[in-house]
Amino acid sequence: MSPRTKAQIDEIREQSREKIIAAALDLFAHNGFHSTSIAQVAAKAGISKGLIYNYFESKEDLLQAIFTEAMKNSEDILTLDPYATAKQRLIGMAEASADFMYNNQEYMRLFLTLMMQPDVVKSMKPWFDTVGKAKKDMLMPMFEEIFPGRAEVEYFFFGAIMDGIGFGYLVLGREYPFEDVKRKFIDYIQNQ
Amino acid sequence: MSPRTKAQIDEIREQSREKIIAAALDLFAHNGFHSTSIAQVAAKAGISKGLIYNYFESKEDLLQAIFTEAMKNSEDILTLDPYATAKQRLIGMAEASADFMYNNQEYMRLFLTLMMQPDVVKSMKPWFDTVGKAKKDMLMPMFEEIFPGRAEVEYFFFGAIMDGIGFGYLVLGREYPFEDVKRKFIDYIQNQ
């Protein structure tokens, strides 16, 4: 009965899925989760409303999928050179994070917004907590090595700068001297 | 003529207005503007839905009023000691800002969120632009004095730290070592 092979179907499915996720990410990031309608997502993805429910159980499930997808793409941030010094590894991480932010603005926008208003989509809360904890677990050892005795405050200070740069860049866009600020940041770490 | 004096009415109005603004700020900040219903605001303020429209023309007008109100309370941040050195004034501003953030978490949460998703409430965009510009106009002279030749990058780096601390504090709440990070920040400025 089926004129398409299973492989073809899988590919079609994958393409549709990605179109939906891309459209939803864009809209959720700029217009907000609740202000974006499924109809808008469907229109932007060039498909029908109904089809979205063929791939995602609900609007929240779609949001969840956006983050799961982004996680995959960000894995190399976490890949550290085991032979480098702690400070070098920190710099590497800072640069990788900055570049990820630079190349994934929409994702960052959505991520930071939801981090700040976790009650908007309550079901995401555990996910955020897990990610936050994982990040801390990964970074704290470095800080303990570089800043013995005051690792935690330095960790948070470092995090503040990272987040703040991302925030500023997202707000100002091209007007933000991203590269300059990033270099200043690297220098700052270097001098510690 | 009037059974209640004008003063009485003004007081009643002021009280109701404040109750509504407080409730709305709390809810908008945590749940998001679009995810918060007027019914929720009314319930939290302990009044009827209809009364809100006696004080504010629309939900958006209420949001606007929240920011106008907060502006009043934040005016002393902008008050600088004219006899202090630029660096001292910068530190003063940093401390005042940090304290304002600490004491007005909900407002900050709402503010930062909307800054990051200006399309959520498009009518606020001009307001944000104005505030952003005013801030830069006030601070840049100090940076030009302290960091001649690289004022802008230092301005944005400074801003990133401020925003980042606020962001971190808002996300983690009491778990965030706010005082420690703030002191670290002051020290950082001191050493420039």
Add this chain to the structure above:
Amino acid sequence: MSPRTKAQIDEIREQSREKIIAAALDLFAHNGFHSTSIAQVAAKAGISKGLIYNYFESKEDLLQAIFTEAMKNSEDILTLDPYATAKQRLIGMAEASADFMYNNQEYMRLFLTLMMQPDVVKSMKPWFDTVGKAKKDMLMPMFEEIFPGRAEVEYFFFGAIMDGIGFGYLVLGREYPFEDVKRKFIDYIQNQ
């Protein structure tokens, strides 16, 4: 306790009542009964919303009062010269009616509208029926005298012209050649 005499109070009451009725008539006539709010009536009358309920039990009661009031002013239409011929009396009535319409446009507008949509304010239905029947009872004898054997059709034809002129005038306003059409109408009756 009361610094005002009863007569003064009555006069104030009468004045307020009339202001309200005039404002309501204007608004109901042009904007429609349901599209007009009590707040608008109060604003136009220059009084408070609450006061309206001091004079009228409800919005519908206010509407009722408008018609009762207008009835008083239209009584002379019904006053016919008992010594005139039937045709002369008919012409007198036609002229009086036309003049009443001309001078009470708003009332006519409201009246005709509600006649055509009696379900808009169901409570008025009996009133309209009564008025319509009274009118017919008054006029039919004349038509039976002037047009024996075909009184009814002539009555309705006559009524159609009357109503039609009023309608046209209300729709076009000053652009309507009211006087010319009225004269044509009188001539028409004359020639029967």
Add this chain to the structure above:
Amino acid sequence: MSPRTKAQIDEIREQSREKIIAAALDLFAHNGFHSTSIAQVAAKAGISKGLIYNYFESKEDLLQAIFTEAMKNSEDILTLDPYATAKQRLIGMAEASADFMYNNQEYMRLFLTLMMQPDVVKSMKPWFDTVGKAKKDMLMPMFEEIFPGRAEVEYFFFGAIMDGIGFGYLVLGREYPFEDVKRKFIDYIQNQ
């Protein structure tokens, strides 16, 4: 691709659209535009409230659609026999109009009501003006031919009778001797 063919969908849409328009016309005509709720329209049409917005952008758009629809059905009124005399054409038009009124009471009721209270739905005003002007442009030439020198007053007198008959019929319904009055009207024109 599509599980329903385009033709099927078009038919479904056309049916729903007509059900909604019919229900709305009935209710708007008898209960008034503002006194009729979308819920009532939906109930009468046997569909859900939401579906109405699948076919019409707003309540006002639905009203507009009613008139646009009725225009189509009334086009033959405007079709005149070019070989007939002016008077014959006028009689033809009078009869066609009377029949249209007789068969489209609800539409007439709505039309006349809104003509008399144009502020109730302000957006319809231009439409009414256009229709009124078109009617005059069509009829005036005939009147100038039949009543040279006094075409305008005769035009308005004729119009008054037409409107008045419609009005009377709408108010009284079956009690109105429509056929008799119509014949009287035709005779009247005949004798000019």
Add this chain to the structure above:
DNA sequence: CATGAATGAGGATTCATTCAT
């Protein structure tokens, strides 16, 4: 007599979701 703050029911509109095809 007069005011206007307050209420709550009701109305227009939106939108996530379902389902027949």
Add this chain to the structure above:
DNA sequence: AATGAATGAATCCTCATTCAT
């Protein structure tokens, strides 16, 4: 796999009416 008609709950907002003063 895909569509889009259909639903109904939820939302913003309006407004007649009440009542304390």
